[in-house]
Amino acid sequence: MPGKLGYFFIILSFIASLFSAFAYFRSANTEDSDLEGSRSWLKMARGSFIIHTVSVLGIFTALYYIISNHLFEYNYAYAHSSKALPMEYLLSCFWEGSEGSFMLWAFWNSMLGLVVMARGKKLESRAMSIIALVQVAIATTLLGLYFGDTINIGSSPFILLRDKMQAAPIFADPDYLSKYIQDGNGLNVSLQNYWMVIHPPVLFLGFASTLIPFAYCIAALWKGDYQLFVKPTLAWSLFSGGVLGLGIMMGGAWAYESLNFGGYWAWDPVENASLVPWLTLVAGLHTLLIYKATKRSIIFTFILLLLTHLLIWYSTFLTRTGILGDTSVHAFTGEGSSLTYHLLAIIGVLLLISIGLMWKRWKAMPRIKKEEEASSREFWMFIGSFVLLLSAIQISISTSIPVWSPLAKWITGKDVAPPVEPVQHYNSIQIWVVMVVALLSATILYFKFVKTSVKAAFRSLLVTFIISAAFTALVGITQKIEIGPYFLLLFASCYAIVANLYYAFAIQKARLKLIGAPIAHLGFGLMLLGILLSSYNKEVISWNTTGESIGLKGKDMKQTLKENRENIMMFKDVPVAMADYMATFKGDSTSETDPRLFYRVDYERIDTTTNEVVERFTLYPDLIKPKNSESFTANPASKHYLTRDIFTYINQASNSKLKDAYTKYTVHKGDSIFLTGGYMVFNGFIPNAQNEKYVPVQGDVSVAANLTIFNMKGKVKDIAPIYYIRDQREYSVEDTFAVMNMQTRFSKILPDEGAAEIEIRQETPDFIVLKAMVFPYINVLWLGVVVMVIGFLISMFYRNSQKEAKTRSAE
């Protein structure tokens, strides 16, 4: 029943948005010729957009009802939630699935649409017809219309489990629900994190907000009116830049806290896919400022802001269709080819509208013949925007490898894969981009639009330059930043910080409405500084020194030591040194009901002179074993200081449940089996075997496996577990090796292969393998994000209130 209601709302939202788009379109097209007709179309359009918004809320409510009441007959609830899920994560279930994310997107679009409806004035009909049209597009992804077995349009979140998996025999039983489907699959454990409750809504608000500048640009091109759109587009772009930026970095914070790649940014395709539109958005925002002040760069502004929203759809295409395949850590499960074509069709339509209108207006768009001054703000701002676009292009090409590699294979015959070292690949290029952008972001504000009095600007710049140079030297020396490009980047970020602070407080006297831009730029500078300090001096402190590893044939110890040894093995209650700390693994939590296993690790910092413990803390990194899965996921634990973080996670742990189990190996003569603390080699069979535990009887067929055990130093012992057949039944006699707490069975003989099946059980002491890192000054990065977002918002309010003032005076 809630499903039927929900589905009804999907249909209603689709029809209402379709009608709203049409009515807004009619209203926009008749507003010059038939004002009365246009008014009535407008009323109908508004009404149906409101109905659409209500239905979107209805879809949400219905799905929330299904999830929170654990109605597992619905596939969505079954696939993404479970009874044990804490209340606060019920919302996260929404965005685990593709349909829920589209719903979230539709929700924000409709909310923002209401604002545009209320405040759009003359632009409302045109902008809203685009917004409603995009809502139609999103609604189609939820329709779930099936044509035959293979073709479908969209997929509904209200589909029943029994319809989703028709082939499964359990559904033949009318009581399948009470008998078989007791609980859902549960939410992916890495999403069970508070960041995952708020990161997706903010990110999707960022995605949705790019639609508004897009719609206003289309509205401007539609009638060739390049005046009215400027102020609302500027305010919305600032909003979007702040929110999208915040959303992206919240994703970084989530990755830092709950994924174990050890960082906040890995240049993963999914991260890149949302960064690229932010870059083009910020570029477009700046060229729009140029246009507002000087009437230049209108074409470039349109290209950038239209592209931004198209790139949001492209990023949806990359992350949702499974096309990234092997290249991404967190690409969502592929929805199959139907979604691929569906999204391509939507991108195609939006692209056609954009290109068509640009084409139509190309010649008539305002251009200024006169050349700009090299001392003007617009000149350098334009260059900065262009550099951002180039950066976006580079990231897009590398991220899109799985998209274009079939073409490359067809041409060159090579199967192109992403770079082996992705972080290095992007960093080595983008470091120059951020350097240029940071320098420009600081310098530009000292330049005035059209023409600057070079002398005055130069004086201020000289002061800031000297302060930043001193600041750079100080940080560079204390933090030991010695590699050329990184030192330059350090200067660029220090300069961005100093110059923008100076501008905001010394020149603009901290007048709120004037300091949006320098505050946002300051935040950018702080982010860069935080990124540089935390990654340049990122230090692994968990070097393996316990000597528990074994040397391998052909590898001497020297060679072994040279390799990366960043994971440390910790046995229970045995303290190990980690940088300034002594760390001790104290045991794990063993709860039958909790899917999370916490490992307690105590840290003590001992003063080297007094030998007293000066600091003591405990971290609980954990492993999570999701329902219906045998796998564990590691969840890091960090100790936060103001100036650094100690970040730890579990790589491996002894599994108390596996202790009693035998592991089975099939070995041929000469094969080796690796053990804890050594290895064993199978030398072959010994016929007619016997020992003290086995005395043959008449008619027995017996054979022993000749096994030699080696440890780090060499041969330790020969053992011979026996396999025999008596009265046509198989038996085996174990052999044990007490030093290694090991029992060995010869459980089967495979005469065709000449192979033996050996089962081994080895008891090991409790241990964990831990990796620990220090991220210095990572809080500078988070501070920078907050400052930048505040800067965006200050600018937005300023631009917004400025608009109010202008209109009032005009009326």
Next chain:
Amino acid sequence: MKKTQIVLLVLVAVAIAVITGMFSDFSTYETFASAAETPGKSYHVIGFLQKDKPMDANDPNRFIFYAKDKSGATTKVIFKGGKPMDIEKSEQIVMKGFIDNGEFHCTGIQMKCPSKYKKDQVVGDMG
């Protein structure tokens, strides 16, 4: 020519140079045999864990196993890192690394896990 145009032209030229240059950064998908043609050069190899062959996970910083590539050839793989949790359950693994002395030295492993609702896992050279 306008100053802006000159600067843009320079920027575009630099960008083209950088972007063409970066193509050499891109790796390719190979088999063990084709990766062995240039020992020491890193590639991506898609393969499958040989579950019946021995695995050595004694060293927390090195994991040794055998993998079969798509052409069916089996090679010893030395991964510089701890044993990825539950690699036994993977359906497919993508290994990054190079051939040296007939052994595949692996710097990163990405596992495809059978569960539909479990994300793929990456270990190795992230961040």
